[in-house]
Amino acid sequence: MEVKEMRQSTDSGTLKIYTNEEAFQSALKYFKGDELAARVWVNKYALKDSDGNLYELTPDEMHWRLTREVARIEKRYPNPMTEEQIYGLFKNFTYIIPQGGPMAGIGNEFQIASLSNCFVIGNDGDSDSYGGIMKIDQEQVQLMKRRGGVGHDLSHIRPKGSPVKNSALTSTGIVPFMERFSNSTREVAQDGRRGALMLSVSIKHPDSEKFIDAKMEPGKITGANVSVKIDDDFMRSVVEEKPYIQQYPVDAKNPKYSKEVDAQQLWNKIVHNAWKSAEPGILFWDTITRESVPDSYADLGYRTVSTNPCGEIPLCPYDSCRLIAINLYSYVEHPFTEEAKFNFDLFRKHVGYAQRIMDDIIDLELEKIDAILEKIDNDPETEEVKAVERNLWANIRRKATEGRRTGVGITGEGDMLAGLGLRYGSDIAVDFSIEVHKALALAAYGASVELAGERGSFPIYNTEREKSNPFIQRIKEADPALYEKMSKQGRRNIALLTIAPTGTTSLMTQTTSGIEPVFLPVYKRRRKVNPNDPQVRVDFVDEVGDSWEEYAVFHHKFLTWMEVSGYETNKNYTQEELDELVALSPYYKATSNDVDWLSKVKMQGQVQKWVDHSISVTINLPSDASEELVGNLYVEAWRSGCKGVTVYRDGSRAGVLVSNKEKKEDDLSKFPKKRPQVLEADVVRFQNNKEKWIAFVGLLDGRPYEIFTGLADDEDGILLPKSVLKGSIIKNIEEDETSRYDFQYVNKRGYKTTIEGLSHKFNKEFWNYAKLISGVLRHGMQIEDVLHLVAGLQLDNENINNWKNGVERALKKYIPNGTKARKGHCENCSSDNLVYQEGCLICQDCGSSKCG
Incomplete structure (x- = not known):
C-alpha cells in the first residue's frame, strides 16, 4: 500500500520535501476538485517546519501521522486500539476529526507548540494589583505564541476612580487594560494570523457599562472579542423592570463599593450595541x-472564570482544552432517500472511540508541555525573566494532569438533518437533534467511566461533590446503571463535551459547520471568458470591461441530493431552475437566513442540556431586524437554558462605521499638505518569501500619512529590537536642504534612541515608490484606494513586487473593520459583497476569507 510505504520511510527518518504546488495539486485530487478545502489543508494542517517546508502530500499522510501517535499512546494502556482501527476513524475525514491544534501539531517535531485549542488564565485571589495584571498580560502573550486562543476575566480589576496606594491615587478602571490586552494580541503572530482573545466582565461590576461601550469607537479593542457575564438577578431585574445593584468586589458579601442602577437602561445599551456591532456577546453566568x-x-x-474566544469552553484559570469533531452526516445511511436512517449503534461506538482518542491526546499534550518546559529551561534568559512563562506552563500541566478535560463535539448537523429529510428548525428536527446529542453525552460519559476502570479516574474525582450537579443528575436519570458504575469507579475526565465552530474542519469534511444550518445550498460563481468565443455565454461585464460567465456552485451534500434524486449536476441551470431545485430539496427554508430565530435559540437551549461545556452558535438576522427582536432573542435564550449567545445582524459591523466614515471623509479634506515635523509612527513587521521586512507608518490623527518600508535586519537595513512597536518619525533638513526622516523610540531603559535617515536606509527604488504613496496618503486618498493604486503598479522586478506586497499588507491594518470593499470579487463565490475585518477581506455571502 503506497501510504504505508511512505509511512515506513517517515518512521526511518527519511522525509521528502514537497513544493506548495505539489501538495496543493495532490490535495485537490484528494478533495475531488474542491480548491478551498485543498488550500485550507495545505496552508493550515499539512506537516511543515518553521521555514515553511512541506512534508506531507495529501491529508491521507496526515491521518497516518495522527494514527501513529495516538496508537503509540494507546499501547501504554490495557485493550489498546490498533493502528488500522484508528486510521479507519480518521480516513477521508469521515468519522472523527481532531480540530485545529491537535490536527496540525500531533506528530509535528518541527515546532514546539501546544496541542490545546484554548486556555483561560487568571490570578489566584483575583489580584487587581498592577503586578498581577502585568503577569496576565505576559501569560497571554506566552500562550498566543504557542498558537493558543486565550480568555480571561476583568471583573477583579477595581472600578474607575477607586483609591489606590500609588502615585496615581485612583484606579483607571477596566477600559485601559482592555486596550492593553487587545494590543498584546495584535502583536503576536501565529503563522500569518494574530492570536484570539476573549475578555469578559461581570454585569455586576460598576465599570461594566464602560466595558460594553469600549468597542463602539472604531479602531478600539480590535484584538479581542468581548462578552458580558450576566447573572439571573440582572435578567430578572430586566424582565420585571426593577433596579439592580452593582458592587465591587463583585462576589463579596460585604463589598467595598455598591450602587443601584437602572437594569432596563443598561440592558438596552447591551442590546443596542449588539444590534449595531455584534458585540458584546452574552454569557449567562449563573447557568454556566x-x-x-x-x-x-x-x-x-x-472555579470557572471565563471562556475561550468563541465561548464554547468555559474554564477555570490555567485549564486548557483540546477539541475533536464527529461528522454526524456519516451516520446517515441511504441519505436523501425514503430509507434514510441514523445509525445510532455505530454512532455510540464511535463516540466512545472519540472520547478514548481525546484522552490519548491529553497524554500527547503533556509531552508537548514537557518539551515547552525543557525549552524554557534551556533558553539563555535569566531565571527571573523565565519565571512567569515557566510557572504558566507548570500550572497548565498540573490542570491537564489533574482534570484531563476533553472537548468532544460535532460537525455536519445541518447535513445530517437534510440527509434524513428533516428541515432544520422544525419541531421534529429539533427533537431528533436532542436525541442525537443525548446519545452522544451518554456514550462519551460511558466511555470515560470505562477508561477510569482501565486507566484510573481523574485524581480529584468525588461522587459526593458531583451528586447535586444538574448535568450529572440528567445522566443519572437517563442511564441509572451508568451513574452507578461511575459512582463506584469514577470517571477519567472532569468534563467532556462541547459544540465548537468548525469552519475549516467543515471545509474538509465538506459538510455544514458545527450545529449550524447550511449557509447556502447553491450560489452563483463567475469565471472570466472571451466574449468572442461562441461557446460561452456572457452574463456579466464588470467596471473595467471584462466579461464573465456565471455558473452554479453547489453545497457538497446538496449535490449529493441532486445525484440521488436524478438531477443533472453538470447542467448550466438558470436562476429560476435553481430556485425550483432548492424548493424541492430538504434544504428549502433551512438556510442560516431562513431558520426561525426563536426556534434556533430554543433548539440551542435544549441541546445545551446534553453538553457539559457550552455551544458556539450565532443567530444570523437580516439587516432590517429591530433592536426589540435582539432583546427578545436574548431573553428567550436565558429562559431556554442557553449558556451564551451571539447575535449578528447582516451588515451590523459595517453599521458601526457608517456615520464615522462620513466624518472621516470630511476630516480628510483638512489634512495638512505641509508635513508636521513630528508624527507618531507604528512599526509593522511582516514576511515575504521568507524575507523579513519592516514598515514605518507615520500617523496623523491615527490615519496613515506616510510609509517607509524595506528589508529588516540585513547589513544595509534597519536593526531594531522586535519589542519596538511604536515611536515617532521626525523630519529634519540637511545642510543641502534635502529632507531627512529619522525614527525615534524609547528603549527598555527609558532612553530615547534615534535611527537616522530612514530615507537612506532602504533601497533607493523603494524610497521613490514610498514618496509616491506617501504623497497620495497626505492628500487624503482613502486607504482602500491607495491599496488599489499600489496593487496596480506594473513592476517587473521580483524584489520590488515583494516591496509592493509588503506595503499593501502594512496599510490593510488601517482599513476600519466593516468597511465594504468597493472593488473585487470573492474568489470562492465571485460575490462583490466583501468587507474588511482586521485587514482581511471577508465575503458576506459565502463566508470565505482572503488574508494577505
Missing part, C-alpha cells in the same frame, strides 16, 4: 456555573 461539573471542585481550583 450552575451546570458546570468542574465547578463541583471550585474550592480545589476549578
